[in-house]
Amino acid sequence: MRRIALLGSTGSIGTSTLNVLRRHPDRFRPVALVAGRNAALLADQVRDWQPAFAGLVHGDGSAGFPAGPEALIAAATRDDVDVVVNAVVGAAGLEATLTALRAGKRVALANKETLVTAGALVAEAARLGGGSLVPIDSEHxxxxxxxxxxxxxxxxxxxxxxxxxxxxxxxxxxxxxxxxxxxxxxxxxxxxxxxxxxxxxxxxxxxxxxxxxxxxxxxxxxxxxxxxxxxxxxxxxxxxxxxxxxxxxxxxxxxxxxxxxxxxxxxxxxxxxxxxxxxxxxxxxxxxxxxxxxxxxxxxxxxxxxxGGTAPAVFNGANEVAVAAFLARRIPFGRIPVLIETALAAHSVVAADSLDVVRAADAEARRTAEEAI
Ligand SMILES: NC(=O)c1ccc[n+]([C@@H]2O[C@H](COP(=O)([O-])OP(=O)(O)OC[C@H]3O[C@@H](n4cnc5c(N)ncnc54)[C@H](OP(=O)(O)O)[C@@H]3O)[C@@H](O)[C@H]2O)c1
Incomplete structure (x- = not known):
């Protein structure tokens, strides 16, 4: 029996993962579910699966779920978790991947932004903690x-x-x-x-x-x-x-x-x-x-x-801002690559050798893209 923490349980990969688990009750059990904003779907999932832990990162606690990004870390590092499925979208998933690997977990990774923003740190976390990384992305x-x-x-x-x-x-x-x-x-x-x-x-x-x-x-x-x-x-x-x-x-x-x-x-x-x-x-x-x-x-x-270095984090951060702005109908589709290019041109690449450096590059890219919008 492999015990699963599912981060991003309410999304496309999250719900597909639950479909898979439903077919294999003898092999897998979700013991922790964490969502972003969708309190109603999370509540349904909690009713169906009875996990030991459930968190809502962007909740205010009123739905009864622990809130804040700490909920991701709490789920990813539980002693009763063997595999962390990281199905969060965006760089928001990075710290959960790092802490899970440092805690020796297997991370089944859909959250590709994790590897893009901090690939070297992810490899180091796996080496130090004994965790392993297995891709979910179909190509990988x-x-x-x-x-x-x-x-x-x-x-x-x-x-x-x-x-x-x-x-x-x-x-x-x-x-x-x-x-x-x-x-x-x-x-x-x-x-x-x-x-x-x-x-x-x-x-x-x-x-x-x-x-x-x-x-x-x-x-x-x-x-x-x-x-x-x-x-x-x-x-x-x-x-x-x-x-x-x-x-x-x-x-x-x-x-x-x-x-x-x-x-x-x-x-x-x-x-x-x-x-x-x-x-x-x-x-x-x-x-x-x-x-x-x-x-x-x-x-x-x-x-x-x-x-290399901080450049991929800048590419990713600017892209996340540009895509959110496009989806909010603030910019036309054609501006997405222009904003990415603007953020990359404004950035001086340094080695991505600590989480602080990566976070700073990500924040700078988001700021540059937002100002350009
Ligand atoms: N969908 C695919 O077929 C596919 C294929 C390969 C790789 N991927 C990768 O898998 C990841 C998830 O993709 P998706 O298509 O499943 O996205 P999605 O449908 O938008 O789901 C994203 C999930 O992340 C949660 N979330 C959003 N922001 C969060 C935050 N700040 N903290 C914690 N949770 C947060 C969402 O919660 P709420 O909905 O509750 O707000 C939702 O559960 C992405 O990195 C994507 O590139 C997806």
């Missing part, structure tokens, strides 16, 4: 699955190719993209996800976050991590080895398979409720290059990853 789960099997024979990969759906604006003109509405940006062609990552998928900032995430997870240089647009979202990643062989992992787009794998890695467990793959129904699979001029956020993010 795909890479991990290709590397975990006997086919990889413990050899390091020479190249990763992450796939991107291309988002709703894959074939749009640059001009139409710049003027895209919130409803159009939220209309993702293949994945159903929370609003922030859906907008990130439309700008392709999400794929830059994933390249940085892959760099830290698999300890590979940026020259060895490529991205290809694959509109059907069936192949989640390719892994190339030194002899030229390439492995790929495939399946219909559902997060429940990578979530279960993150809980059981390196083992697999049967799941009668899993979405079964049908290659005939999947139809033709196509691949195309990223249109860099149409999606400048992607190149900005990869360049920030290559610059």
């Amino acid at each position: 789960s795909a890479v991990l699955q290709c590397l975990a099997g006997p086919a990889a024979k413990g050899t390091a990969p020479t190249r990763l190719i992450l796939t991107a759906s291309g988002g709703p604006f894959r074939t749009w003109s640059d001009r139409a993209i710049a003027e895209a509405t919130v409803d159009q940006a939220l209309n993702h062609p293949t994945w159903s996800m929370g609003a922030k990552i859906t907008v990130d998928s439309a700008t392709l900032a999400n794929k830059a976050l994933e390249v940085i995430e892959a760099h830290f997870l698999f300890d590979l240089g940026y020259d060895a991590i490529e991205v290809v647009v694959h509109p059907q979202s069936i192949v989640h990643a390719f892994v190339e080895f030194a002899d030229g062989s390439v492995l790929a992992q495939a399946g219909f787009p559902t997060m429940e398979i990578p979530i279960l794998y993150a809980l059981t890695h390196p083992d697999r467990v049967p799941d009668a409720g899993a979405t079964r793959f049908d290659p005939v129904a999947a139809g033709a699979l196509t691949f195309e290059a990223v249109r860099h001029e149409a999606f400048p956020a992607f190149g900005l993010g990869v360049a920030a990853g290559r610059a």
Whole structure:
């Protein structure tokens, strides 16, 4: 029986995780649930699952749940927790990841912003505390699955190719993209996800976050991590080895398979409720290059990853502010990459060697982007 702390239980990944747990009551039990603002859904989840602990970060205590970011830390470090599923959105999830790893927990990580803002600190926390990190992101789960099997024979990969759906604006003109509405940006062609990552998928900032995430997870240089647009979202990643062989992992787009794998890695467990793959129904699979001029956020993010130090935290912080402003209809879609570029240009990169440095870079990026808005 693995005991789970689920951070971000009310979101898209959070509710998908509970769907997975519901099918495996003999293997997993959620002992802590933490949400952001959605007190009503959290109360329903508490009624259904009877966890030992429940917190509401942005609550005021009136709903009876402990409030504040400490609720995330309290859940992530409980003695009765084996696995922390971090499904919080944004850099708000960082400290929970760090403290869980320092406490020796397995962290099943959906919260990619954690690795992007502070990849080196996350690795250090795992080393010091004995915790381990397993990705939930489907592309990174795909890479991990290709590397975990006997086919990889413990050899390091020479190249990763992450796939991107291309988002709703894959074939749009640059001009139409710049003027895209919130409803159009939220209309993702293949994945159903929370609003922030859906907008990130439309700008392709999400794929830059994933390249940085892959760099830290698999300890590979940026020259060895490529991205290809694959509109059907069936192949989640390719892994190339030194002899030229390439492995790929495939399946219909559902997060429940990578979530279960993150809980059981390196083992697999049967799941009668899993979405079964049908290659005939999947139809033709196509691949195309990223249109860099149409999606400048992607190149900005990869360049920030290559610059290293505090640059990825600045990319992430500015992007979070820009996406929130777009969703609030304060800026047009086309301004998202402009705000990211402004924040990166204003920042002097330093080594991201402490949480204080990372927090300062994140705060500066948010301030610069907000002032520009
Ligand atoms: N959705 C996907 O398919 C998918 C795939 C791969 C990776 N991811 C990554 O997984 C993470 C979650 O994505 P999502 O799509 O599930 O997002 P989401 O649907 O927006 O859910 C976010 C969750 O985080 C909670 N939350 C928000 N701000 C918080 C804060 N300051 N402190 C604590 N909790 C907070 C929300 O609570 P309330 O709703 O109660 O406010 C909600 O439970 C993101 O990092 C995303 O990039 C998602």
